[in-house]
Amino acid sequence: MTPYLKFGRLIAVLYLIFSGCAAVYAQETASKPTEKPAAKASLQDSAPDKATIPFQIQLLETHLRFEVNGDSRKEVHTIVKLNNAVGTQEFARLAFDYNRTFQQVEIPMLRVTHANGGTSEVLPGAITDAPNPAVEKYPAYHDARMKSVRVLGLQEEDTIEYRVITTTTHHPLAPDFWVEHTFDRSGQVLEERYELDLPSSREVKVWSSRDSASFDKNESGEGGEARVLYSWKYPASRASSEASRKADSGKASPGELPTYLTDGDVAATTYADWPKFMRAVQKFFPYSAPLSADIKNKSAALTSQDKTTEERLRRLYSFVAQKIDTVELPLVVSGYAARPAEEILKSGYATPEDKCVLLISLARAAAIEAKPALTGLHLQKSYRFAVLPTVFTNIFVLAIDAKKQIWMDPAEPVTPFAVIAVNLRGKPALLPYPQSDIGFFENVSTALPFASFQKVGVTATLKEDGKLYAKVKYTLRGDNELLLRVAFQHTAKEKWKDVAGLLALSDGFRGVITSATASDPMATKEPFTVEYELTQAKFVDWAQKPVRIPALLPQIGLPDTSSKSAGGGIELGTPLDVETTETLLLPAGTTVQAPAGTMVPRDYATYASKYGSTAGTLTAYRHIHFLRREVAADRAMDYTAFVHAVQNDQAQYFVLERGPGTKSSASQ
Numbered sequence: 001m002t003p004y005l006k007f008g009r010l011i012a013v014l015y016l017i018f019s020g021c022a023a024v025y026a027q028e029t030a031s032k033p034t035e036k037p038a039a040k041a042s043l044q045d046s047a048p049d050k051a052t053i054p055f056q057i058q059l060l061e062t063h064l065r066f067e068v069n070g071d072s073r074k075e076v077h078t079i080v081k082l083n084n085a086v087g088t089q090e091f092a093r094l095a096f097d098y099n100r101t102f103q104q105v106e107i108p109m110l111r112v113t114h115a116n117g118g119t120s121e122v123l124p125g126a127i128t129d130a131p132n133p134a135v136e137k138y139p140a141y142h143d144a145r146m147k148s149v150r151v152l153g154l155q156e157e158d159t160i161e162y163r164v165i166t167t168t169t170h171h172p173l174a175p176d177f178w179v180e181h182t183f184d185r186s187g188q189v190l191e192e193r194y195e196l197d198l199p200s201s202r203e204v205k206v207w208s209s210r211d212s213a214s215f216d217k218n219e220s221g222e223g224g225e226a227r228v229l230y231s232w233k234y235p236a237s238r239a240s241s242e243a244s245r246k247a248d249s250g251k252a253s254p255g256e257l258p259t260y261l262t263d264g265d266v267a268a269t270t271y272a273d274w275p276k277f278m279r280a281v282q283k284f285f286p287y288s289a290p291l292s293a294d295i296k297n298k299s300a301a302l303t304s305q306d307k308t309t310e311e312r313l314r315r316l317y318s319f320v321a322q323k324i325d326t327v328e329l330p331l332v333v334s335g336y337a338a339r340p341a342e343e344i345l346k347s348g349y350a351t352p353e354d355k356c357v358l359l360i361s362l363a364r365a366a367a368i369e370a371k372p373a374l375t376g377l378h379l380q381k382s383y384r385f386a387v388l389p390t391v392f393t394n395i396f397v398l399a400i401d402a403k404k405q406i407w408m409d410p411a412e413p414v415t416p417f418a419v420i421a422v423n424l425r426g427k428p429a430l431l432p433y434p435q436s437d438i439g440f441f442e443n444v445s446t447a448l449p450f451a452s453f454q455k456v457g458v459t460a461t462l463k464e465d466g467k468l469y470a471k472v473k474y475t476l477r478g479d480n481e482l483l484l485r486v487a488f489q490h491t492a493k494e495k496w497k498d499v500a501g502l503l504a505l506s507d508g509f510r511g512v513i514t515s516a517t518a519s520d521p522m523a524t525k526e527p528f529t530v531e532y533e534l535t536q537a538k539f540v541d542w543a544q545k546p547v548r549i550p551a552l553l554p555q556i557g558l559p560d561t562s563s564k565s566a567g568g569g570i571e572l573g574t575p576l577d578v579e580t581t582e583t584l585l586l587p588a589g590t591t592v593q594a595p596a597g598t599m600v601p602r603d604y605a606t607y608a609s610k611y612g613s614t615a616g617t618l619t620a621y622r623h624i625h626f627l628r629r630e631v632a633a634d635r636a637m638d639y640t641a642f643v644h645a646v647q648n649d650q651a652q653y654f655v656l657e658r659g660p661g662t663k664s665s666a667s668q
Contacts (some may be wrong), residue, residue, distance in 0.1 A: 031398035054087035055080050057189040058159075062181070065197035066204075068172030068224075070270075074166045081159050086152040095148040096164055097132060099333055100307050104173065106165045107148045115157030126150045138327050138349050172335035173280055173389075178269040180390050184233040192234045196268060201227035205386065207267045208232070232266060261393060271387035273439050278432050284338045285357060285372045287433045290341040299365035309401045312366045313408075314417045316408050320359040321410040324521055325349035331374075331392055351397045352411035360397055369400040373407070375429040375444055392423060396444065398431070407445050414485040416524040418449040420651070422479040422574065424573075446574070452478030452579040453527075458552045464587040468511065470552065472504065474530040479574060482530045488530070489521040500532035507554040511536030540656070546593075548653040551611065551620035553580040555650055558643050561636050569630040570639055572604065582620040589659035592618050595652035600645045604628040607646050611654070618654060 020533050062076040082088050098105045110122040119226045135141035161575060171177070183192055198204050208215055208230075215232045271277045301321055303312040324344070329351045336353070341361035349360060356372050363370035376393040399406045406418050415421075428441040435442070453476070460470035476484065491499055500516035511534040519529040540547050556578055565571035586592065592613035592655065600607040605628075610621045624646065631639045 004280055007631050023319055032346065034389065035075055053188055054084050054090055055082050055188075057184070060184070060192045061187050063195045063197065063393075064194070065177060066199065066202075068175065068199045068201055070177045072168045072177065074168075076164045077162075078164075079159065079161045082111060082154060082156060084156055088158070089154060091160055093155055094151065094162065095146050096166075097146065097333075098145055098166060099143050100145050101143045101337075102168055102170050102335060104167045105145075106167075107147070108163050108165060110149060110160070110162040112151065112153070112154065113159040113161070115155060120153070122149060122151060126152075130570060132329075134328050137294050140324075140343070140346075140347055140349070140350065141327055141329065144329055144333055166294065172284075172337040176270045176276075176280065178388050179267065180388060181266040183232075183265045193479075194232040194234075194266060196230040196266065198228050198230070198268070200228050202270055203272065204268055204270050205272075206230060207386065209265045230266075234265075267386065267388055269386065269388050271389075274387055274430060277387050277389065278434070278440055280429060281336050281374075282432050284336050284353075285360070286414060287360075287371065291361060291498055292340075294342045295361050296347060296365045298345060299362040302362070303366050309368055310406070313363060313368055313370075313399055313401065313406060316359060316362045316366065316368075317408050317417050318411060318524075320355050320362070321415065322413040323348070323357065324355055324410075326355065326411050326413065327351045331395060332389060336389070355410045356395050356397050359408065363397075363399060371398050371431060371433045371482075372396075373398045373429040373431055373442070373444070375424060375427045377423060377427075379428050392430070396420065397428065398442070412486060414489045414521040414524060415482060416449070419482060420444055421482060448478060451577065452574050453579070453604065454478070454480060455578075456554055456580040458580075458582040458584075459583070460552055461585040462539065462587060464542075466538050466540045466542060468536040469533070470509065470536075471531065471533045472507075472509065474503075475527050476529075477527045478576060484518075484530060485521040485524075485528050488518045499530070500530065503530070504532065504534055508550075509534060509536075509552070511539075542658055545657070547656040549620070549656060550653055551650075552582045552584060552618055553622055556580075556622065556624050556646065558644070558646060561640060565630040567630065568633045570633070570636060571630050572628060575626050575629065577623075577625045579623045580621070582618070584618040584620075586613075586616045586618060586656070587658070588616060590616060591657050591659065593655035593657075594618070595654065597621075598649050599646065600642055601638055601643055604635075604639070605642065605650075606632050607642070607654070609649050611652075613654075620654075622650070 018462075057078060057080050059079040062074065064072060064074045065287060066072045080087075080091060082091060094110075095608050096105050096107075107122075107127060112120045112122070114120070127147065129145060129147045130136075131142040132144040132146045135144050148249060149162075154160070178198070183189075183194070194328070196206070198206075200219065218229045218231075219226065220229070221227050237546070255602055274516070276639055299316065302315050306312045306315055325348060327349055331353055334351065338357045339350070339354050341358050341573055344354050344358045353372075353497075360370045360372060373396045374392040374394075375396065376391045378393075379391045394409070394411075397408045397410065399408065402500055407420050409415055409420055426446045427444050429444050430441055434440045455475040457473045457475075458470060460468060466472070487499055488496060496516040496518060497513045501513045504511070504513060514533045514535060516530070516532040519526070521528065559570065559572055561570055563571045594611040594613050597610040605624060605626045607622075607624045609623070610619075
């Protein structure tokens with residue numbers, strides 16, 4: 001956990017909105033309309049009341065069959081009852097993603113049973129096939145498709161039933177295959193059945209989570225035709241689930257699904273170990289392939305004025321990150337297949353993995369060692385137990401400069417050089433070209449290339465009628481800087497006041513935002529700045545005697561003792577220096593009683609504050625500097641005392657009084 005100003009809570013929300021976190025796709029395409037987040041719950045949880053949900057999936061059946069050569073056929077049968085107008089809008093258009101390079105999607109049946117009687121079939125003319133909206137402007141990725149169906153005339157209480165068949169042939173990673181599945185626990189799906197049909201001649205590891213559902217295993221055929229069918233049903237009684245597990249103790253029976261992988265319930269893979277997958281993806285990131293003349297010439301032109309390896313690498317990174325448009329597609333949509341570097345360069349756009357391919361090629365042309373590195377949000381240090389490519393959500397470039405590692409993520413153009421987002425720092429990363437025959441994984445660096453700091457300056461004026469005018473300026477370097485850069489980069493300038501309004505609200509500032517500006521999010525060599533102005537009517541009521549106001553400063557949030565580090569201590573996160581200042585001009589004749597400042601020094605963090613007033617001006621200053629990444633577990637009581645001291649200081653008030661004969665809001 002990283003220490004933060006209170007607006008860190010807002011930034012967490014902005015991160016989810018703007019960071020482009022990709023959904024995790026299985027090897028076969030999704031076969032439901034929009035995926036709904038399923039809340040984790042126990043088997044005893046009751047379904048939500050019908051009136052609270054727009055639709056109810058009465059039956060969801062999935063049958064997935066894999067062949068020896070890695071080809072597959074997935075058929076999904078869905079029956080949905082529409083409860084209200086929101087539900088009818090939800091299913092007025094069904095959409096299914098796929099990659100036409102190696103997949104086909106068919107919708108052989110779509111029937112509507114009307115509440116007022118009768119049925120209707122959706123005509124073939126209602127089915128369209130077009131590039132995924134994310135790639136519409138990028139022809140090189142038009143194989144990423146979306147097949148959609150318009151369902152007209154839906155009414156409340158109608159029932160819609162459909163079948164979707166997805167066939168996969170000649171997948172880029174064939175003959176190997178994998179799959180993950182999660183059962184809905186929100187109660188929106190009343191009954192779910194899942195079947196996994198596998199060839200017995202392939203060595204396939206299968207897992208099932210303890211509380212997913214009861215399962216059956218049936219074997220059939222002989223020789224090359226022998227197959228094994230796993231069947232799950234959800235929900236099912238826990239007794240039934242446990243009984244089926246005890247009865248099925250054969251060699252290929254599902255083991256317990258490792259909890260670190262995802263929140264999935266069922267998983268299967270033909271990858272016996274990570275080296276096998278590592279070798280499979282090497283063909284997509286050729287490390288020693290000849291470089292084209294276009295790549296060599298571009299690399300030379302970009303780096304001709306740079307003297308050091310880091311300067312050249314910084315120049316190449318900036319070009320790829322900011323001059324090559326990012327096409328947001330998850331890694332597995334392309335089956336990990338990458339485009340040639342010269343083609344990427346010519347087109348001027350690329351997916352995150354293709355941006356890494358280009359950066360690696362340009363670096364190699366400049367005689368810089370650079371390799372791909374695959375990582376993901378769910379990947380933990382117990383990566384040795386199962387090999388599922390779905391754990392990889394991000395790809396980085398690892399460059400070596402005189403034995404110094406430089407990690408780079410060129411996907412987001414506003415990410416400063418050598419900065420990795422905080423939620424991925426420290427994660428294990430698979431190196432398709434490892435440093436040795438033993439270590440296939442390396443942890444992403446936890447360091448930043450610069451010192452992290454946050455400065456907040458508040459300049460305000462309090463009028464005689466109690467109205468407050470304030471100007472707030474943020475200057476940031478570090479994790480919160482990156483998230484705010486992304487937020488402002490992805491928001492139209494005419495909407496910047498909305499982002500500033502959320503920022504002000506999260507910091508405890510009330511009022512109306514009258515203006516908002518920010519520095520160029522793309523100017524990543526310099527700290528990022530945000531400024532906004534606000535007004536707040538009736539900030540104080542002079543009729544009250546005396547008037548108490550807090551310091552007009554954001555509250556500094558501190559990790560609590562529950563934030564445990566890997567070593568068992570209290571995690572403080574990346575060292576961070578936070579400084580906040582306030583200057584408040586008061587109406588003539590106002591006297592101020594300022595609270596006492598404090599100083600709380602520790603070897604892991606220091607805190608100091610100072611409050612005062614001179615000639616009608618109120619001032620406040622707070623400074624906290626986190627010096628270490630964690631506090632040892634045996635010092636928990638000392639850290640708790642430090643936190644209480646900081647919180648008590650921030651809870652203090654200024655006391656304001658108006659002199660005799662001064663105007664007040666009560667007399668106006």
